[in-house]
Amino acid sequence: MIEINTVTKRYGANTVVDAVTMTIAPQTITVIVGTSGSGKTTLLRMINRLVEPSEGTIRIDGEDILAIPGYQLRRRIGYAIQGHGLFPHRTVAQNIATVPELLGWDRARIDAKVAELLTLFQLDPAAFGNRFPHELSGGQQQRVGVARALAAEPNVLLMDEPFGALDPIIRAKAQDDLLAIQKHFGTTIILVTHDMDEAFHLADKVAVMDKGRLLQYDAPAELVLRPATPFVETLIGAADRPLRLLSIAKAAEVVEPGAAEGEPLSATDSLRDALSALMWSGRETLPVAGEDGTILGHVSLQALLQRAARPQ
Numbered sequence: 001m002i003e004i005n006t007v008t009k010r011y012g013a014n015t016v017v018d019a020v021t022m023t024i025a026p027q028t029i030t031v032i033v034g035t036s037g038s039g040k041t042t043l044l045r046m047i048n049r050l051v052e053p054s055e056g057t058i059r060i061d062g063e064d065i066l067a068i069p070g071y072q073l074r075r076r077i078g079y080a081i082q083g084h085g086l087f088p089h090r091t092v093a094q095n096i097a098t099v100p101e102l103l104g105w106d107r108a109r110i111d112a113k114v115a116e117l118l119t120l121f122q123l124d125p126a127a128f129g130n131r132f133p134h135e136l137s138g139g140q141q142q143r144v145g146v147a148r149a150l151a152a153e154p155n156v157l158l159m160d161e162p163f164g165a166l167d168p169i170i171r172a173k174a175q176d177d178l179l180a181i182q183k184h185f186g187t188t189i190i191l192v193t194h195d196m197d198e199a200f201h202l203a204d205k206v207a208v209m210d211k212g213r214l215l216q217y218d219a220p221a222e223l224v225l226r227p228a229t230p231f232v233e234t235l236i237g238a239a240d241r242p243l244r245l246l247s248i249a250k251a252a253e254v255v256e257p258g259a260a261e262g263e264p265l266s267a268t269d270s271l272r273d274a275l276s277a278l279m280w281s282g283r284e285t286l287p288v289a290g291e292d293g294t295i296l297g298h299v300s301l302q303a304l305l306q307r308a309a310r311p312q
C-alpha cells in the first residue's frame, strides 16, 4: 500500500503539487491524468524520491520513504519513462540486468530473470539479448524499458507516459501486455498518461490533477457517473460518456442465454468492441465465446444500450 499524505511540492513561490492525499491499494493500477503542467510527473517522482516533497509524507507498506536512502528506494521501485531511457552502449540483456547487478544477484539468477522477461515481452532471448538498443524498433525498445523496470521484481512500478511514443496498434498491444504482466507479478502500478482511452483501459482507479490539486480519485465508472468538478467532466468528454462506460465492461458481464448468428465475440472483449461489432455486422445480437471457443450465449444491442445509459 502507498499512502500519500498532504504532499506538496513548491519551486520558489510556485506550488506545483498542492496537498495531495491518496491511498493506493496493493496490486492495482492507478492512472494519473490531467492537463499539461498539472503536476503529474512531479507527484510520480516524489514516490521514488527523484523529487523531494516540500511538505507531507509518503509511506510504502507503512515505511516513510524519507527513512530510505533515495538510491536504495529506486532499486526497489521500477521506473519506466517515455522514450525508454535505455543505456545505448549496453546490450538489451545488460540493460535489463542493471538493477539486479546493483543488488548483487548471482549470475545464474540474473540470466534466468533476463530470459524470463524477454520471453514474457515476446522478444526471443537468443535473438534480442545481445543486440544494442539502436538495433531495435521503437516498440521493442519500449518493451525492454518496461522489462528493465521490472527486473528486480519490484512491488511498485512507476510509469511516466510509457507508451506515448508508440503507434496506436503497438500501443494497444503494449497496454494489454502491461495488464497481463501486472496480473502475473501482482505489481502495484502508477502510470501517468494524457490519453483518456488508455486511462480507462488500464485503471482500477484514476487520479485527476489540475493546477497541482487532486480533483478526483475514483474508479473509472465513478468519474463518468459522478464527476467531482466541471473540469473532470470536460476532461472525460461529455459526448464520450456512454462509450467510456462500455469500454470498462466486458462482454461476459452482459451475456444472455440463447443462440445468435454471426462471428462470435470473445467474453473478454470490451462492450465498446461488442457495440462496434454489432453495428458493423448490422445485427441485433452476436454470439459470445469463452476462452476455449465454447459459445456462452449472446450479447444484444438492447443490453448494450441499457449499459451505456445514465443510471436512473
Ligand SMILES: Nc1ncnc2c1ncn2[C@@H]1O[C@H](COP(=O)(O)OP(=O)(O)OP(=O)(O)O)[C@@H](O)[C@H]1O
Binding pocket: 011, 016, 034, 035, 036, 037, 038, 039, 040, 041, 042, 043
Ligand atoms: N525542477 C523544476 N523547477 C521549477 N519548476 C518545475 C520543475 N519541475 C517541474 N516544474 C514545474 O512544475 C509544474 C508541474 O510539472 P510536471 O512535470 O509535474 O507536470 P505534468 O502534469 O507532468 O506535465 P506534462 O503533462 O506536460 O508532462 C510545471 O509548471 C513545471 O514547469
